[in-house]
Amino acid sequence: MMNTPTVLVLPFPAQGHVNPMMSLSHKLVEHGCNIIFVNSDFSHKRVVRPMENNDKNNDSSSSSPIKLVSIPDGLGPEHDRVNLGELCVSILNTMPSKLEKLIEEIQLNEGIKVICVVADVFMGWGLEVARKVGIKGAYFWPAAASMFGLQHNSPKLIADRILDSDGSPTSTTKSFWLSSYLPAMDIKVMWWLNMLDPLIGKRLFKYVLHSLKDSDVTDWWLCNSTYELEPQAFSFVPKLLPIGPLLRIHHNNNHNQIARSLGQFWEEDLSCMSWLDQQPHGSVLYVAFGSITLFDQKQLTELAFGLELTDKPFLWVMRQDYNGGGNKVSLPNEFKGNKGKIVGWAPQQRVLSHPAIACFVSHCGWNSTIESLTNGVPFLCWPYFADQFFNKRYICDVLKVGLGFDSNENGLISRGEIKSKVDQVLRDENIASRSHKVMEKLKHNIGETSSSSRNLNRFLTWLKE
Template sequence: MVVNQNQNTHVLMVSAALQGHLNPLLKFATCLISKGILVTIATTELGRHRMLKHAAVAANPSIKLEFFSDGLDVEFDRESNYDHWLETLRTKGRENFSNLTTELSQHTKFSCLILHQFVPWFIPVAKEHNIPCAVLWIQPCALYSIYYRFFNKLNDFSILQNPNQPLELPGHPLMELQDLPSFILPNIHLCFQKLLSEFFTYLLDVKWVLGTSFEELEEEVLEVMAGDGVRPMITTVGPLVSGFLLGKKEESGVSVDMWKADESCLKWLDGKELGSVVYVSFGSIIVLGQQQVENIAMGLLKSGKAFLWVFKRTAGSAVELPTGFLDAVGERGLVVNWCSQEQVLKHKAVGCFLTHCGWNSTLETVVTGVPVIAFPEWTDQPTNAKLLTDVFKMGVRLRKRDDGIVSSEEVERCIREITEGPAAEAMAKRAAELKEAAKKAVENGGSSHRHLEKFVSDIVG
C-alpha cells in the first residue's frame, strides 16, 4: 500500500551500468516506490546507450533516470580493461556524479543516497552533500562477513598462503580455497581488492547496510555477526526479486534490460513436461572458451534431458556451438541469446538450473524453488556455490579438471545427479522449503518486511 505522506521523501541511487549491479537497485527502488517514496537512479552514459538501443526503459512517475559520464567513451571495452575503467570511474566518474548531485539537489532534497559496494568512491559524495548514506549489499550476507573479517584483519586467512589448510570462520561452513571469493585471492583481481578495501574504509560514513538476502536463508552467519558486534550490521530486506515470483501484484517499476530477451523460449517451455527442462545460463558477463562450450554442449546432448541454453554471443568472440549440435538435439533443446530469466525459472517445465551462481541468479532460483548445478567462475560465485550446496543444500557443484575446464562427462553426471540421483528428492524438497521461507520473509510481519519498514521510517523521519 502506498503511503501518501512519504511522497515528499526522495532517494538517490547510483551504480555503474552493469546489469547485475543495476538489477538489485531497481528491485529495491520498486519496494520503496510501494511505500510512496520517490526514486532517482543515476548510472553511467553506457546505461543510457544500451537501454535506448533496446527501448527497454519503462516510465514510472515515481522513478527518474539520470546519467553521468564515467570518463570514457561508450565504445571503450570496459570488460577487458577493468583496471583503467575502475580508476577512471573513481576519479572522473566520482567528479561527474558529484556535479550531477549538485545539479539535482537544486530542486530536490534527497533523504538518502543508496549505492552498492562496487562504487565506494561515491560514499564521500553523500557526505559532501550532507545526504545520509545507505549501502545495498548486492551479495550474500556471508560475503559481507568474509570481506569484513578479511579487510579488518580479524581472522586468520593463512589459507591464501597455504591452500591445503581449510579456512574456519565463525558462522561459515569449513571452506577450501575453491570456495573463497576470488577478490581476496593473492595476485589476481587486485583492482577489485583495492576497491573493496576502500569500501571498508569508507564504511564509517555509512548509516545503513541493507542486504538483498533474507534472514531465514543465512540465519547462522547473521547471528554470529550480530554477536561479534559487526558495525554497521547488515540488515536483510530481501529477497530482492520481482514481486510476481513472491506471489505479489507487480508494482510498475522501471526496466533496464541491456539485452533484448527472446520471448519464444516461454512458448517452447509450454510444450515441455513438468520439471523436465535443464535451464542453462551464465549471466551477463562471463564468456566461456571454445573447449568449455563444447563440453557443456556434449554433456547436455549425452544427458538425454531437454534444455534451454542462454548462449550470449558477444562482439568479437569466435566461440561457437559445436558443428551439428543443434541438429543432433532437435526439438529437445533450444538455444537463445538472452531471456527473461525470472519468467523462465518460474515456468513449471524447468526442473534445474545450471548456473554461474551470481547472487541475483541465486536469489531467483531460491525464490522459485529450482535446484541448481553450480558452475562458479569468479568474484562471489565460488562462495555462493558453497552456500547452495552445503548450507542451502539445494544443489550440486561441477568439478573442474586441473586445467580449469569441466568435462562433458562431469556435466552429464551432475545433470543426472540433480534430476534422478539418490539425493535429488531431498534437494528438491529443500528448495521448496526455502521458496516458502522467502515468501514469508516479505509478507506483513516477516523479517524483511519489518526491516524495510524500519528503514523507511528512518529516512522519512
C-alpha cells in the same frame, strides 16, 4: 507529490549489481518514494536500448517514479570495461565529482531535493559525496551476507597477518575463522582471489576496502538475503540488515512488464515463455551463465553435446555478445539441439517460476542463486569467477540443493559429466525436498509481516523522518 521522498540509487556498473538495486527501487516506489537511478553512461546506454526497442522511452518519462540518469565513468568508448581493475580506478577518479554536480543540478534545475543516497558497497565513495552535500546515506550489499562479513573484516585479517595488504594469503593457511559464529572459511572462497586476472583481483580488493573505509558513519547496511538463508552470517554482522529476496513484480499488465525489464542490458526474448508453456511440468533444463561468463570453443562444444546427450528439453541463454570482443565461438555443426530453445537473454525470474523447469545449470551469481532458491529449483553449479565459488559451496555443501560439475584432466567439463550430473540431480529426491523447504522459507520473507519487510519498513520510516 511534494512530500514524496526522492532517493538516489547508485549501482556498480554491472548487470548483477544493477538488477537487485532496480528491484529495491521498485520496492521503494511501492512505498511512496521517487527514485533517481544513476548508471554510468556506458551502462545507461545498454539499459535504455532494450527499452527503446520496446518503444518504451522509460527514461524520458518525467511521470515515471524511477528516473534513469547517468554520469561518465571516465573511460572512452574504446576501453574494455571487462577489465574491472581499470574500470574501478577510472570510477574513483571521475565519478565522485560528477555525482556531486548531478545532485546540485537536479536541485537547481528541477527543484528536486535528494534526501538519501543508497550506494552499492562497490560504489561506497557515493556516501562520501552524500555527506559532503548534507544528504543521508545507506549501503547496499548485492551478494551473500557471508561475503560482506569477509569483506568488512578484511582489515582485521590483514592486521592478524592472514592476508597481506593486497588481499593475498600470507602463508600456507588453507582456511581461517572469521568468528565463532561462522564455520571455517576456505581461502579459495575469497571472491577477489577468484578473478580471472590476479592483478585485477588485487586492485578490486583495494577498491572495495576504500569503499568501506567510512562504513561505520552510516547506520544502514542493507543486503539482498534473509535471516533464514544465512543465520550465522547475520549473527556475525548484526548491523547488516536482510531485505531480500529482492524480486521483480510478477503481473501481466504493460506497466509491470516494463518494470520487470527495466535495467536489463539486453532485450529479453519473451518467446521462451510460450515455448516453456508447451513443455511437460518439471522437464526442462534451464542453462544460463549470467552477464559475464565466456566459454572457449572446446567447452562450448562439450556443453552443447552434453545437453543433447541428456535427451531432455533445454532452454539455453547464449548472450548476444557471446561471439564478440575476440571471443569467436560457435555451436558445432553436428549439434542438432532439436529438444532445445536458445535465446539471447531471458526474463529469468519468470523462467525460474515456470512449472516446466526441472533444474538450473548456473554460474551461481548471487541474484541467480536467490531467484532459483525462491522458486525451489535445484542447481547444477558451474561457477566462473569472484563470489560464485563461495555461492556454489553454499548451495552444494550447506543448503544441499545442488551438485557441482567435475573437470577432466584437460580442465574441461565433459559431455558425459554433464549428462551424468543432470541424471543424478533429477533423480535425487532429497535435493528436491530440501529445495522445496528452502523455497518455503524464502517465500515467507516476501510477505508484509516478514523480517525482511520489517527491516525495509524501518529503513523507510527513517527515510521519511
